[in-house]
Amino acid sequence: xxxxxLAIAFMILLTIFVVDVxxxxxxxxxxxxxxxxxxxxxxxxxxxxxxxxxxxxxVQNVYLxxxxxxxxxxxxxxxxxxxxxxxxxxxxxxxxxxxxxxxxVKKTGKVGYVVKWWESEFPVTIESTSIRSVSAVGYxxxxxxxxxxxxxxxxxxxxxxxxxxxGRLLKANxxxxxxxxxxxxxxxxPQISNCVxxxxxxxxxxxxxxxxxx
Numbered sequence: 348x349x350x351x352x353l354a355i356a357f358m359i360l361l362t363i364f365v366v367d368v369x370x371x372x373x374x375x376x377x378x379x380x381x382x383x384x385x386x387x388x389x390x391x392x393x394x395x396x397x398x399x400x401x402x403x404x405x406v407q408n409v410y411l412x413x414x415x416x417x418x419x420x421x422x423x424x425x426x427x428x429x430x431x432x433x434x435x436x437x438x439x440x441x442x443x444x445x446x447x448x449x450x451x452v453k454k455t456g457k458v459g460y461v462v463k464w465w466e467s468e469f470p471v472t473i474e475s476t477s478i479r480s481v482s483a484v485g486y487x488x489x490x491x492x493x494x495x496x497x498x499x500x501x502x503x504x505x506x507x508x509x510x511x512x513x514g515r516l517l518k519a520n521x522x523x524x525x526x527x528x529x530x531x532x533x534x535x536x537p538q539i540s541n542c543v544x545x546x547x548x549x550x551x552x553x554x555x556x557x558x559x560x561x
Contacts (some may be wrong), residue, residue, distance in 0.1 A: 434459020
């Protein structure tokens with residue numbers, strides 16, 4: 348009886364796996380969306396109960412790039428990203444302790460979601476360590492870097508592209524994401540702290556400036 352039950356369970360799991368593969372992860376993404384939606388009211392209820400029995404307010408102030416910023420609490424971390432409390436705007440997320448790049452905001456809200464940079468795709472700048480003032484443009488994806496121009500030979504530190512939001516700021520502070528040597532990328536995965544900082548996307552800043560002008 349137990350063997351028969353295990354066989355049925357195995358067939359069900361195998362069917363789910365096959366369906367998920369042939370639907371390009373549609374099934375798993377749907378389950379993730381449903382669980383994410385269900386978790387929000389549960390999280391709100393948890394916060395409500397905490398507020399009812401506790402009146403302690405904690406504000407985390409972080410000093411980075413010669414200015415003070417409010418830190419955001421990391422609630423949990425999964426394989427592809429992290430859940431952050433009160434992540435109300437999109438942008439680039441960095442570590443509160445050392446300023447290193449963590450990822451990019453995918454979902455905003457009381458419980459926002461940040462995709463880790465090593466699980467993302469984005470343009471990069473490779474700064475040569477052997478030849479001064481020489482750099483190359485590449486594209487990061489799946490722990491690899493593709494350089495469009497096959498004639499370019501460069502080795503050095505890898506940064507978020509200077510043409511990407513806050514790319515120049517991170518590069519100016521020597522906050523690289525790894526090294527590129529002999530056509531191989533060696534990523535430097537940061538240790539995610541309990542607090543992160545949001546660098547809001549440029550469009551929000553422009554919109555705010557326009558509102559103030561009015």
